[in-house]
Amino acid sequence: MTAMQRLLQLPVTAVNMVKTVQSQVQGQEEDKSPVLTPDGVHQAWYSALQPDELRHLRSGAPVTISVSGMNQSIESQEWLRVSTARSTRFQSDATIALQEQGGSTKRIPLLVCELTGLIPVSLTGKEAESCFNWVTDTFGVSGKKAVILIKWVKILHDDLKEMLDSNKDSLKLEAMKRIVAMIARGKNASDLFPAVVKNVACKNIEVKKLVYVYLVRYAEEQQDLALLSISTFQRGLKDPNQLIRASALRVLSSIRVTIIVPIMMLAIKEAASDMSPYVRKTAAHAIPKLYSLDPEQKDQLIEVIEKLLADKTTLVAGSVVMAFEEVCPERIELIHKNYRKLCNLLIDVEEWGQVVIINMLTRYARTQFLNPNMNESLLEEGSDKTFYGSDEDEDEEEEEKEKKAEAPMAKRKPYVMDPDHRLLLRNTKPLLQSRNAAVVMAVAQLYFHLAPKAEIGVIAKALVRLLRSHSEVQYVVLQNVATMSIKRRGMFEPYLKSFYIRSTDPTQIKILKLEVLTNLANETNISTILREFQTYIKSMDKDFVAATIQAIGRCATNIGEVRDTCLNGLVQLLSNRDELVVAESVVVIKKLLQMQPEKHSDIIKHMAKLTDNIQVPMARASILWLIGEYCEHVPKIAPDVLRKMAKSFTNEEDIVKLQIINLAAKLYLTNSKQTKLLTQYVLNLAKYDQNYDIRDRARFIRQLIVPTEKSGALSKYAKKLFLALKPAPVLESPFKDRDHFQLGSLSHLLNAKAGGYQELPDWPEAAPDPSVRNVEVFTLLERVTTLTSVPEWTKCSSREKRKEKKVEKPFYSDSEGESGPTESADSESDSASGSESGSGLEESGSGSESEESEEGSESEEEEEEEKDKKKKKKELKKPVQESESEQSSEEEVRKHERKNKQRKSDSESESDEEEESESESSQSESEDSESEAEVKKKKKVAEPKPPSKPVKKECKKEKKEMSLLDLDDFEPAPSPQATPLNTFLSSSLVNDLEGLSLSDAVLSPATISPSSTLKSYELLHRITGEGLSVEYCFSRQPFPPDGNMVAVQMQFTNNATSDAKNLHMEDVKLQSGMRVKEFTEIELLPAGETATAVMGIDFCDSTQAANFQLCTHTRKFFVSIQPPVGELMRPVFLTENEFKKEQGQLMGMNEISEKLTLDANCRNEHSIVQRVITAANLSRVPCGSDKECRFAGRTVTSSSLVLATVASREEGAAQLTVNCEKMVIGTMLVKDILLALTQ
């Protein structure tokens, strides 16, 4: 108060001085800035406050704030708000002071200090310090605690203006910093606009940046002046530096001034076709800004979005999808053409973009694909059960609905997952490992909404991981887990313990965890859960205890076995000291008793006693209801309770009163002798109650139960009405059915539709045409050639590249190798659904790897399929070309071909597209190894010489015959007959690559590659290799120059912008005994091209790495190749007897056996063979028993025999035996095969 008194003693003259100063200021400013005057509202806060301040000073009253005399500026409203909200604090601490400071200067600062940070400007440096000192001295406010804000009315802004006008950048910077600090605190600095905007062209980057900050904040309020800055940005848009172009566009689009909409539109359009992906990204960001400023522009903006959606850089993808979501989320058809690209780019997009894309794709998938769960049995068991027979065990309601929708479909053909659907699921899965919780959640919801039930499980682990994050993250994740755990309880059961509650968890987290625990409770785990609950009941957090009691109640209703245990536990709680606990227990017990009342009359009696003590209305009401409902079970107590209640009627809460009336009515009907008077009394009291509900109820009941001559027909039924059997309440989770909102969304969290929420559509009954997602290739090509820089996608997506390869391999092996059904389906059924059903059969037949095959088998007919594949290769991995469209636009295709030729890629055919595809495919078919897929792919990218046509045609025929043969003969065990042939083949891979000779072509069909997927390893990453990336694989080919060497096939890809020359190897460092045959030097590898070479390494039967340097004309890279042990051998063909004989000689030390449990996906013979052969280069030995698979091979260098046996027993148990003279090799091989079989 002393402070206040001193303040108020300030001389009136001082006040007047301030006033005059201010009026001068206003005058000056009006002269200076004509913009300010026209609207008549002066923005500066002090003019708004001044009358008030002065009034306080003069009146001598404590500081109370009134609105009168204030204009409607933001500041005045805020002043009012703060003062009313915190009036007590304000009055005690906030003080307005006036002081003459520093006699030497003529400035008269108006110092305003208060605690809450209300007044606009803070001073820095010495001025602030002196003011601060003065304030603390004068008012005795303790220094640090008081946040002192000082208003330096006119002088400060003058200062700032002066500084901004000066020539020194440092002064300008200082001024701008102070202004930004003002903005940051929410103070108005708009009167400085003219002074600031002048500096928009300042050379100093930081000043410029701060000016931008200012401009974006205030341009909206000062539209006319803001126009002054536009030309600067327009100039910036033309700058040769991409970063300047981008930043100019960014600021320009952030200025919310309607007049410049056309300028912005133009700038966005231009930037959308900019060379730099960064500028294009900025353009994508600008789209929603412009849209919010002027929704009229929507159509034009959609055009731009369409254009940017076709962009292939990871940088742009996230931003443009965000723009799409903001501007035109309903135009789902724009996504079709870009769907596959988005899926493939996804992993390399920045994390925030990933979230947006995944959410959008979830919605997209819901409109385009069929429900994968519509007949799950086919997927899960691969059996031929009928659709109806299979889904009894499913969620009834959901299934019911689905059944109705999908039944007609399902009857016609079994469900087959669209390959694009599979692509989405596969490409999002790795993102579950993201560090960003939002990404993990986005993937989780995608799986929840889109994946077949059997596959959803993978998300549980990732979600549980998020529970260790910040509590806010936990909160959101738990909400979603709660919803999921209702639908898919099994998913989280293994993680039950992760939801146990710690005493340090915040209450809201505790309650959510409790919800999840309750949802997860079932017969098997209920005892552990109840034991947990018991500890929770002793918690100090009473809200939590109440929630626990509710949870126990829910467990008891859901699980019949524990109902009595729970009830007993709850009854014990009735003697708890805490009233809240007791009340909650009563409410829950009431619900439980309703299920089986006759058994528990003693509990009801016990509860009747409680009415004396319990004061919580809800609990009292519950007890009364119970007694009334079951008054026949407690005939003696009930009337007594009513008597007591009648006494206290007037003091009860409304809900209790209602229940008293109820009790009275019920007793009257059953025991009117004892209770007639009491009932009359209660009804009379109720008649004059204040609450109309109670009055109504009393009137109603009196008419109903008390027989009068007037009473109608109803009173006869009164007993039936009141004492009807009531169904027991169902205790339901509040999270039930929340999943109609897209999980992870704001709407789901709030359980209410948020603005802008896009409904998650229901699955379509019939899948829309999948061909809309096919992309025409020529347009993409054109783009590539127009861009001078190497397109980003070739650089960025090495990760996918690898993935893609893996994806494609099985496709080939499927069509050529053992899985005949696919082939036949493809070639025989040329209906629209041909390929789909083919891959579907596949899927049901052979486990996991077949999923990947879907990718390839998209098109309708075999030829087209081949063609597609080829295209895909050519473009590295541009999405598949649609064959129909291709035919329709043959001219374009030609153009495309020509272009290809120019780019020295494979342009074998000049004439017919059909022919080209055939030749192409046959050519690749004719390669004589298991590595066909691999080699072919490489070839596609950079095949140097066009082979002759006739040969190719022959090959084609050959191939066809063979593939038919495959189906009949080799289907059950393809590898044993196939692989030995390799050893006889004289042609080397190098020869293959140089072109196809006739002999090759003849030989090739004889080779049937096992389905093994050749693993390729990275030798040089494109980043380390400065654009050059090298991968290698063990081709499992004989290496003709030296039989003791392992052939290593390398694929060089030049991702850099410049050509690489003279690729060769140098400086080979080897362990003793090892030898290397270098590959032939590659003289030129043009940018964007790929080349293949083969080298031989004699590893001396060891897994030692071969180290060498890979040299280009400019650089050298140290690389090393280390072989897996399985590659150190070559297959040999043995008969069963030979095998047994050899095995007999390799016993004892040379035999290693290991027990294992086979992976669920690999229990059949076929997949065991396949996995073993993938892991090691062995051949299969024929065998009489189908329980055993035998394999044989010899090590490459020493030709030691390697024998492997996998004997399977029941339930996936199996024994693996390896016999090998070289024990080290044997041991390692066991490990590798074990790994292959168990994963």
Add this chain to the structure above:
Amino acid sequence: MIHSLFLINASGDIFLEKHWKSVVSRSVCDYFFEAQERASEPENVPPVIPTPHHYLISVLRHRIYFVAVIQSEVPPLFVIEFLHRVVDTFQDYFGVCTEAAIKDNVVVVYELLEEMLDNGFPLATESNILKELIKPPTILRTMVNTITGSTNVGEQLPTGQLSVVPWRRTGVKYTNNEAYFDVVEEIDAIIDKSGSTITAEIQGVIDACVKLTGMPDLTLSFMNPRLLDDVSFHPCVRFKRWEAERILSFIPPDGNFRLLSYHVSSQNLVAIPVYVKHNITFREGSSQGRFDLTLGPKQTMGKSVEAVLVSSQLPRGVLNANLNPSQGTYTFDPVTKMLTWDVGKINPQKLPSLKGSMSLQAGASKPDENPTINIQLKIQQMAISGLKVNRLDMYGEKYKPFKGIKYMTKAGKFQVRT
């Protein structure tokens, strides 16, 4: 997406605001204040608060509420994760993220926020890129800046956003090339009354501090990678390589970053380093309670257990505690009823104990809840899961870096129920 951001301190003052679209009035925070008043504890404020026109999504870090204003549907985790990223960035820049630090560096903060979001959509959140755009303030630089009037903003235009390795800035140079990795594991456990483990799991992270010149490509391999149950990576880690070979291959960001966090859940793998013998009883009818606590090492693999701190929230009825520690010091706060006992190092020969009596409110009945005991501890030079880094190789650069690895085990949420 994100419209505005308000920073609110513990006493309910808005001390910073930033708008990315049109200005949203501060008054929107009133809804937040209301929710704050309703919540009993600061951390009980709901992270998402709907208001008539906006949604407020907030996080609480370092006793500051970061309140984001949202106008339409957006994944809440998106915003929460972003806000945490903002806090991490501040911490990275200023060392601490306190109200004072933010106020002192308000301009840098503003510049950072401007770069991190464009029109409410995250733009540059990688600390390497941000540091190229805006240099973090150091004491030296602040002094130089005040004298010369130069700036914190990078002179060069940033290139990081354009590079193929968006998390690493280009042209890094060091005279000492060093790479340090800290393997830190936290044990989360609940031990029940009888001393048996209810749940136990290990939550581990590998934090790296890499200061290497150029564009090094590192591979880090483990002796026993199968131990890791569930992992999440920094975006720099090549996922495929991990899948195939269980090797971490990555081009590291410059400076400090979290390479990996992992999880070992299998309960029998988790060694519980200490045991607690406790006897906390209240007698009916008397105003006294007994308190007896003894700590001992259990499975420590020969390492000593250090920095042990025991804390427990005693029941509300406890007025005071009169205890006698055999080592260390204890404090009891009669207002919050929080008992903390700073034990220090556990000497296996002479086990630390805390014994004595508690006085209860006279006449009050005995409290029926039992306090839980929270334990913090540290074990140096050991990862409790047994995880071992095998080797670290560098490719792509010629020099020999200095490599270092450190292991540490801590107690995370380690609770003993009594």
